[in-house]
Amino acid sequence: MNRMEELDAEEIWQEPVDRILARLMTSAVGLDATEAQLRLKTFGPNDAATVKRSPLWLQFLSRFRNPLVIILLVASGLSAATGDVASFLIVVIIVMISMTIDFVQEVRAQSAVEALRRSVAVRATVRRNGTCLSVPTDCLVPGDIVELIAGDLVPADSRLLESRDLFVNQALLTGEPYPVEKQCSDAPSGADDPTGASNVVFAGTSVISGTATIAICRTGGKTVLGHLATSLGEKPPATAFEVGIRRFGLLIMRLTVLMVLFVLMVNISLHRPVLESLMFALALAVGLTPELLPMIVTVTLARSALELSKRKVIVKRLSAIHDLGAMNMLCTDKTGTLTEATIKLVRTIDGHGAESASAYAYAYVNSRFETGMKSPLDEAILASSRFDMTGWKKIDEVPFDFERRRISVLVQRGAERRLIVKGAPEELLRLSGRYEAADGAVLPLDPETRRCFEATLDDLGAQGFRALGIGSHVVDMGHVTAAVSDESDLIFSGFTVFLDPPKASAGATIRAMTAAGIAVKVLTGDNERVTRYVFAEIGVPVIGVLTGEQLIHLSDEALIGQLPKVNLFCRVNPQQKLRILLALKRLGHVVGFMGDGINDAPALHAADVGISVDGAADVARAAADLILLEHDLSVVREGVVCGRSTVQRRGAPGR
Numbered sequence: 001m002n003r004m005e006e007l008d009a010e011e012i013w014q015e016p017v018d019r020i021l022a023r024l025m026t027s028a029v030g031l032d033a034t035e036a037q038l039r040l041k042t043f044g045p046n047d048a049a050t051v052k053r054s055p056l057w058l059q060f061l062s063r064f065r066n067p068l069v070i071i072l073l074v075a076s077g078l079s080a081a082t083g084d085v086a087s088f089l090i091v092v093i094i095v096m097i098s099m100t101i102d103f104v105q106e107v108r109a110q111s112a113v114e115a116l117r118r119s120v121a122v123r124a125t126v127r128r129n130g131t132c133l134s135v136p137t138d139c140l141v142p143g144d145i146v147e148l149i150a151g152d153l154v155p156a157d158s159r160l161l162e163s164r165d166l167f168v169n170q171a172l173l174t175g176e177p178y179p180v181e182k183q184c185s186d187a188p189s190g191a192d193d194p195t196g197a198s199n200v201v202f203a204g205t206s207v208i209s210g211t212a213t214i215a216i217c218r219t220g221g222k223t224v225l226g227h228l229a230t231s232l233g234e235k236p237p238a239t240a241f242e243v244g245i246r247r248f249g250l251l252i253m254r255l256t257v258l259m260v261l262f263v264l265m266v267n268i269s270l271h272r273p274v275l276e277s278l279m280f281a282l283a284l285a286v287g288l289t290p291e292l293l294p295m296i297v298t299v300t301l302a303r304s305a306l307e308l309s310k311r312k313v314i315v316k317r318l319s320a321i322h323d324l325g326a327m328n329m330l331c332t333d334k335t336g337t338l339t340e341a342t343i344k345l346v347r348t349i350d351g352h353g354a355e356s357a358s359a360y361a362y363a364y365v366n367s368r369f370e371t372g373m374k375s376p377l378d379e380a381i382l383a384s385s386r387f388d389m390t391g392w393k394k395i396d397e398v399p400f401d402f403e404r405r406r407i408s409v410l411v412q413r414g415a416e417r418r419l420i421v422k423g424a425p426e427e428l429l430r431l432s433g434r435y436e437a438a439d440g441a442v443l444p445l446d447p448e449t450r451r452c453f454e455a456t457l458d459d460l461g462a463q464g465f466r467a468l469g470i471g472s473h474v475v476d477m478g479h480v481t482a483a484v485s486d487e488s489d490l491i492f493s494g495f496t497v498f499l500d501p502p503k504a505s506a507g508a509t510i511r512a513m514t515a516a517g518i519a520v521k522v523l524t525g526d527n528e529r530v531t532r533y534v535f536a537e538i539g540v541p542v543i544g545v546l547t548g549e550q551l552i553h554l555s556d557e558a559l560i561g562q563l564p565k566v567n568l569f570c571r572v573n574p575q576q577k578l579r580i581l582l583a584l585k586r587l588g589h590v591v592g593f594m595g596d597g598i599n600d601a602p603a604l605h606a607a608d609v610g611i612s613v614d615g616a617a618d619v620a621r622a623a624a625d626l627i628l629l630e631h632d633l634s635v636v637r638e639g640v641v642c643g644r645s646t647v648q649r650r651g652a653p654g655r
């Protein structure tokens with residue numbers, strides 16, 4: 001069988017899809033398992049930041065590069081030459097033993113932590129032999145066919161084979177924070193730099209909305225991100241904790257050199273034999289230098305990581321344990337942390353509060369046809385009761401995003417084409433000019449009726465129910481694509497009403513955390529009414545509230561001034577979550593952020609300790625430092641206790 005040759009970076013977007021597939025020697029059903037194995041050997045693991053590990057024996061030998069060890073060995077060699085072979089042997093044996101202990105401990109600690117990290121590695125859905133498998137992204141090879149949905153990280157530089165309303169965030173590569181649309185097409189998109197090409201997606205970018213099937217072309221260090229990683233130097237930037245440890249080591253080293261020189265000078269000026277004085281000074285230096293400090297730090301942190309794993313916390317970045325111990329502020333989302341996240345659709349009502357079959361039908365059709373990120377709300381609608389979909393055909397959709405907070409699908413039934421919109425209820429009411437009455441008649445939404453509908457919504461919130469608004473309007477048959485601008489002048493059908501019970505234990509955990517010196521703030525995309533209800537149910541007082549709307553009008557300074565008086569932020573979008581987090585950091589807090597959605601990823605990334613959960617979106621898990629195997633605040637609290645005891649046990653300097 002002839003070997004697959006690699007594609008050049010330009011060819012990925014300039015060649016037609018057929019040629020790409022032929023060159024990659026693959027097809028829409030994917031590679032077979034043996035071929036994938038073979039290619040993995042040829043092309044290496046798909047890890048953009050792979051730092052080539054030298055073999056173990058070289059790693060061991062590299063420890064002898066330590067200047068102190070070299071001087072020690074040379075000096076004792078000299079004394080052996082002058083006849084003192086016994087002390088030479090003793091020095092060599094002691095050096096060997098301490099180097100070996102150091103090496104074995106560190107390698108063992110690191111591999112234990114590596115194993116933990118792998119257990120929460122990001123995985124991709126790949127087609128192999130025609131079936132879909134979930135494999136860790138570093139096992140992907142050129143020629144693999146991968147399916148992407150919203151929330152996924154793009155695993156490698158790839159050509160689009162199919163796409164639906166695909167928007168990706170390329171901030172890591174281009175610095176552009178806004179989603180970029182990507183579409184499969186054969187025509188070179190005319191862009192002269194690859195990240196501008198609309199028919200390819202790159203490693204390190206993430207899917208904001210929509211779906212796609214991609215053919216992987218270049219992996220690991222060959223990706224654009226890989227090149228970037230090499231040019232920036234392979235190591236990730238040192239954290240505050242690592243810098244602290246390094247500074248401490250340097251300080252001790254300098255002191256030692258000074259001491260040794262001083263002792264040596266005094267001895268020589270007293271006319272003691274030079275060799276003997278040197279040996280004495282060296283013995284002093286060896287005694288003073290904490291050669292084993294790095295190993296002790298790694299081993300203590302690794303041991304804590306193992307301990308944490310028993311408490312259902314997986315550590316991805318070792319030094320995060322230290323930050324976890326130092327954390328004095330925790331920002332968290334609502335769903336799953338303060339609530340049970342067992343969302344159920346309890347009823348679907350019209351604006352007046354009466355049960356509405358037509359609103360349910362529209363909600364069901366919208367959730368069923370929506371192909372972007374499947375939210376638990378959609379799952380609750382689809383699980384509630386079966387609805388006969390025969391006769392409904394999907395034409396197009398405008399996927400969910402956290403700015404609009406709604407989803408539209410364009411559908412056809414018989415001779416009627418309709419845009420169905422489902423989303424944040426206040427927004428839906430705002431976008432509606434008419435409403436559907438109980439008898440099916442379409443009436444204007446006059447101010448009085450609008451107030452009545454808003455009152456219905458307020459009542460739902462006050463009783464702790466979450467709601468989505470449903471609206472639609474008919475479009476003409478020539479309408480083939482749906483756009484955000486179509487989401488206006490809707491006919492309001494009603495509300496879907498959900499119950500997500502507050503988590504009974506959350507209140508006690510938050511109080512315990514506050515008592516332990518960790519203030520908790522809640523940042524949610526949901527509305528104020530519902531979140532206030534949850535606070536009341538779990539018995540935590542709301543000190544102050546800021547909404548996303550109010551945040552827009554606050555300067556950074558004003559926000560910082562408000563922060564101490566606010567513990568609840570509602571209807572905030574992903575950028576606002578990030579902004580609040582950065583403001584808290586500017587106030588000097590060590591801030592943890594806990595979240596599980598695409599919308600939490602920017603803040604998770606910027607936090608001192610990013611905490612996510614096992615079932616979270618890939619972007620969130622990739623951005624986090626710690627992964628909880630159980631979505632519960634009490635797990636974080638236990639982690640903090642463990643982190644603090646690590647810091648105390650080690651007694652090493654940090655911040």
Ligand SMILES: Nc1ncnc2c1ncn2[C@@H]1O[C@H](COP(=O)(O)OP(=O)(O)OP(=O)(O)O)[C@@H](O)[C@H]1O
Pocket residue numbers: 332333334335374375377378400405406407422423424425467468523524525526527597599
């Ligand atoms: N599937 C969906 N269809 C329509 N609208 C949705 C859907 N999912 C979410 N929304 C709207 O977007 C808003 C924000 O989403 P969401 O509640 O997931 O944000 P969040 O910040 O992750 O909240 P939380 O703190 O509860 O995790 C929701 O309150 C809802 O109004």
Ligand SMILES: [Mg+2]
Pocket residue numbers: 333334335596597
């Ligand atoms: Mg969320």
